[in-house]
Amino acid sequence: MGDNLAAGKKHFWNKKPKKELTVDDITIVDRKMLRRAVGAAALGNAMEWFDFGVYSYLAVTIGKIFFPGASQAAQLIATFGAFSAAFLVRPIGGLFFGPLGDRIGRQKVLAITMIMMAIGTFCIGLIPSYASIGILAPILLLTARLVQGFSTGGEYGGAATFIAEYSTDKRRGFMGSWLEFGTLGGYLLGAGLVTGMTAAMSTETLMSWGWRVPFFIAAPLGLFGLYVRLKLEETPAFQKHMEEQDKREHEKPPIGVWQMLRKYQAQMLKCIGLVLLFNVSNYMLTSYMPSYLTGILGMSELSGLLLVLVVMFVMMPLTLFWGHWNDHLGRRPVIALGAIGLLIFALPCFWLIGTGNLLWVFVGLMMLGIIHTCFSGTMPSALPSLFATDVRYSALAIGFNISVSLFGGTTPLMTAWLVEKSGNVMMPAWYLMGAAVIGLITVFFMRESARKPLHGSAPAVASEAEAESLIKKIKLRRQQKNH
Template identity: 80%
Template sequence: MSVEQPTPQKPKKHFWNRKKEKELTLDDITIVDNDMLKRAVGAAALGNAMEWFDFGVYSYLAVTIGKVFFPAANGPAQLIATFGAFAAAFLIRPIGGLVFGPLGDKIGRQKVLAITMIMMAIGTFCIGLIPSYQSIGIAAPLLLLAARLLQGFSTGGEYGGAATFIAEYSTDNRRGFMGSFLEFGTLGGYLIGATLVTAMTSVFTPQQMLDWGWRIPFFIAAPLGIFGLYVRLKLEETPAFQQHMEKQEALEHSKPRLGLFQLLNKYRGQMLKCIGLVLLFNVSNYMLTSYMPSYLTGILGLSELSSLLLIMVVMFVMMPLTLMSGHWTDKLGRRPVIAGGAIGLILFSVPCLLLISSGNMWLVFLGLIILGLIHTCFSGTMPATLPALFATDIRYSALAIGFNISVSLFGGTTPLITAWLVDTSHNLLMPAYYLMGAGVIGLVTVYTLRETARKPLAGSGPAVANKAEAMSLLKKLKQKKMKQSQPK
């Protein structure tokens, strides 16, 4: 006697997907408060600006800091030791990501971003207080390392949280443009730090800078941190996170949180994409902003003031171009813009380094500006691309971990590794080869991405600017559904 086999059932679609496709209503669409969006973008960009104010100051004072804390070493060794302390902060960033990422997914993005802001300010301020090597000996570089580690720990939760905060507040159609303000803040903070150091270099004598002048920029971190903390405490939590928490409270049994290894295993594909994109983004970033000032001065022999001014002009030009890149990524898509930048690194890194290595001021500037233009393909795109890789419930955790692993291994170490490669090989094109390698890895990563421009974030409904836009979206979806239901 045969037993009739049950008819195979199609797997059920997730409730949210089914609702989005067939039952989407006005209540399912987030209408973003424009004033709150502007405040959120400003507060997030301010934190990034403060982080990069410190990076700009540290990079532009690298030669001076080397003399203060590593006086026994020669010029190149001092530079390597200084960048070693710079890189050490990046090695601890994943630990900060492991702490602040899950915390941001548990208690909220806004609270964690307030914590990271004040910790960054304390770390930067403390650097200005450290006595020189001549005063306290080996304790001086050890205290510098400790302050850098505190900065690294706090910044481990900063970028991932800030990018998540802006992405979750933004509308779907303008997420790229709004996210680009995060990198606008980066360039602005770096430029302010660089401008301050440049002004001081032109006013103070080299001995005054060595004795006490270098401390002044680090002391400015205290009032900046207090102001940033005030701004961030005034913000509300993102709509996407609020909706996520409401859903969790509505369920009788909340979904258990994933451990680190479970997270890495379940989302390893997205993690690898995140690491690849961040590698591309940050190798280009740190090569231009952190290594090039010292390369121009210590390797090519340009005057310190000339080197500082060149990089500052390049940063200034990049600021509006970053916003333009963010705008175009909303129109053209994330993938074409990032791919274009990766191809640019592969094709133009060697020509740019040849121009820079010529020593001619105009050719040096041309090489730097081309590298800066290429970098805007990443700076205007990544703040919207990276958060879209992950769903709301794990977005902060996954982005903080993936971002900081990549920055620690490939971004923050770029100045140190490049300085070592140039010093050991005596090949001035080593920075170009390093950039080309990053371009190849980035291009492969972009090939695996799905396009996320003008689409809702994973785990969230559509986000629009006003009710009229929401009604228009519902009308389009209804027309699309009717068209699909018509017989072919």
């Protein structure tokens, strides 16, 4: 362990300065269980983003099926309106699943959200078209999206918490980055499937029944994800927290939601600011760009789909790259680097995209994707570190989903509306720059969490030898401080 890690233990060990430290006071992470936990959490996120990839890449088709008669721009806005509506109920899902995860455990709640997401996605494929049942069709589409949004309210915060609490302090950034690796993998699977179908099917076949196929695939994916999550054990940090809570049950009752919001007000604002930066960039690239390229710039659907697909593929290893390096460089510098990158390059990127030349469009998209990996590789470890173990799931689920609902998920709708009203195709770039400014302000007030224990939790290491080495370093520091 480095000096940063030892320094990061102060808030934990200073609570009991007279206690002689032992290996039992330190969490030794089971590597096999850690790999299973990371895989199960990433799989659920992949399931969520499989749906996003399918919905985003089929946005133009869905608009024609559920909102016929409107102009192409109006269809796009209506489709993204249904997309954004799901985000309005995400905070409600966070309020429901977050406290539940802090009360009954992370693993149980993540199993529930997994199956709910699969059901909501599967049901979209069952909805008849507007031509068959009229106005009831978009209403049912909205209902299915609301089910998805409610369940997703407990998904990301729980998955990030699950991985963070299972990881060692030295590698929490890298292990957390696998969550976003799953995000990109799920998106690629959904988007790649739609791209292949678009190339293989005629427009009539795709409009008739082909568009339903990707949504039906959610059922077996969801069942597999549920099976994997049910096989997991609860996180070590949560198990220790519950043991301590049982001992002091009559002395100190669990903190309520409103008490938590008041106590962690500053951290909640930081969470909202970071998530705003992360998700405006995310949804701009993954959800809005495919439709921007085809609906606004007039590129062929297949060309637009393939370009974004290739960018997503390149982003996957880069996300793990930044996951590794934020454990060494720190979370703050990496996030700040991405925010500064957006400020400098957002306008040039959209100028390149606006040329319509395939090469320059690809370069512009790739630059945006590379910048975004600074966030995708870092946020899954930075966000859980803001909150203590007893409220981590609740606070992260609520803060994350408030920010996503207000700023992230509405990004496709807002940018489509701004472009339509202003006639300025550069509006998405200005939107990204605004998010970058807010992100930089938030990073300034953040505390560094790399290579440090989670707030309120014991240090976590990979072996007993590492734990003994850490104890010796802490004892040595105490002796040096006393003299």
